[in-house]
Amino acid sequence: MDTSRTRGKALRARSVALAVLLTAGAFTGAAPDARGENARTETVVASTSPVTGVTETLVRVRAPLPASFGARPAACDWLSYLRYRAADGPADSAGADRILVAQPGILEGAGAFDSVARNTVARAAESGRHIEFWALDRRSNCLEDRTGVASGDQHTAVDYYYRNKAVEGRTFDGFVGNGDLGWMARLGIERTVRDEYELLAAELPDQRVREEKVLCGGHSLGGVITGYFATADFDGDPATTADAGHHQCAGYFALDTTVSTSLADLSGSFPQDTNLPDVGLGYGVVQAGLDSGVLSRALSAPVLLNPETMTLLAIAGLGALRDPGGEADLPRYLPADTDIDVTNRFLFSEDTATFLSGSPSVKDFRLTNEAVLGALMDDQSVPLAFLQSSVGFFDGGPVVDKNFPVANGGAGQPALFGSEYKAIPDQPDGPLYTWRNYDRVGAPDDPGYRSADGTPFTDAGKEVTDIQELARSMGEQPLDFTEQYFPTKLVTDLELAGSPQVKRLVVHPDGLTAHPTLTVLAGDGLLEGRVPADLDPVIADGYQHLDVLTAAAAQNNGRPEPVSTSLTQFARDLSHPN
Secondary structure, eight states, rough: OOOOOOOTTTTOOOOOOOOOOOOSSEEEEEEOOTTEEEEEEEEOOOOOOSSEEEEEEEEEEOOOOEEEEGOGGGGGGGEEEEEEEEESSSSSSGGGGGGEEEEOTBBBBBGGHHHHHHHHHHHHHTTTTTTEEEEOGGGGGOOOOOHHHHHTOOOHHHHHHHOOOTTTTBBOOOOOGGOOOOGGGGGGGGHHHHHHHHHHHOOOOOOHHHHHHEEEETHEEEEEEEEHHOOOOSSSOOOOOTTTTTGGOSSSEEESSSSOOOOOGGGGGSSSSSOOOOOGGGGHHHHHHHHHHHOOSSSSSSSOOOOHHHHHHHHHHHHHOTTTTSSSSHHSSSSSOOHHHHHHHHHSSSSSSHHHHSSSGGGGSEEBBBHHHHHHTTTTTSSOOGGGGGGGGEEOOOOEESSSSSSOTTTOOGGGGGOOOOOOEOOTTTSEEEEEGGTTSTTOOOOOOTTTTBBBOOOGGGGGOHHHHHHHHHHHHHSSSBSSSSSSHHHHHHHHTSSSHHHHHHHHOOGGGSSOOEEEEETTTTHHHHHHHHOOEEEEOOOOTTHHHHHOOTTTTTTTTTTHHHHHHHHHHOOOOO
């Protein structure tokens, strides 16, 4: 085994289908297991969220992998989640009225659920009901080191991750290379759903409580994982059904996804030119490639989707949170790095010529910290649909159409890039570009920017997420917004769903329809224009893929935020099982 820890560019296969955890707060509890070790910890998380009356804790439960997975960091024998509950509600989860348990999407961490979790818990509390929301972190997130981000300072974070400078006596071990990820070669759908089952059984030992109170669901790929959970059998005996996945849930919920065992509905969430192993190779050949390390065990690409560049999203969030209107120096403070440079070119080029020449670059523009985060995440800027949210628009200077990697308004604009017109600042070395937050779009002082063909880039009805709440989710949470080491096997298993090795995991197919399902789709999200005929979803108008998680409680149209409202009503109205 390769025991070196490295940034691993030479080791990473460029294939895409697309630890110490630090928190603020006080230790609130630990339970010893049979070996005398602490089997559970729960730590209070401090937050500056404007949504009050919600208590957040970071929960870690010891759940060792079988020895067959091989050597791994000790932190990877624990499962983690963010627990949100009403501050005046029961301390014991079993005493809650409902518990929503959410699986994250592809390349997504538990921190991404912060806004929807708080909004749902708070809305339920307004009507006297106590709902808990558990945002799950997949096991592979154990590899992430939040020390630099937890410092609260952008420069300190950059120096920690990219210049080997210490924070409180700790230095970064480096981004993990493929040679050290051997244990992830078998971290696929079977292990992922079993992790959820083991966590639920540990936290809620009474199976009757789970079936009566738990709502199982997820966002994006999390809906498909929930489908496999619902159809799984966990004791190896299909005749005994108390352990069956659907008997751990009272209902299901899907956020811009469907609860199913198929990736077909989510095709827009994955890059089409993925270089994934041809499914014709067969499950066994793919598994052998993962076991040997010939195939990358974690999804990685030189543009944005690798640990080095995804770490920058949290750092950008930190800057927007600490000094939103200050002029950003992050693009210039970063060290020279090929992946970072290619990512900046991809995200901040007006056209192909600019991308190829690298001039002007993002370093040539004056941007506030909020504008940097908006450029990275807003649907009128970032050209990847599964990363888009609706947080406002550029302000402070002229903008032009962004026609890279595809032209605005073109008939061939694929779902991968989203349907919104893209814009980019037009004057390098010019004015300080600021960010107009979602609730100021359409205000009397809004310039009302338009594209070259006269189409407005946006309007108030299409802006739903507060950029400050997004910044909190990315820079303040103890568990990351993104997933730096997404297991390749999780995607290859789903791509090879027709193989006998994966089909055997669907033991109780009727589990998919055993309970009611709430489906909430983003009106401008991944399923825009292609909603499956058998669904009767709630449509969140103007929402992008991430907005179903990040939308603000107060909306521009004056109506209740639809995702948290729908989740609250579903939890309230769902009948108990017979």
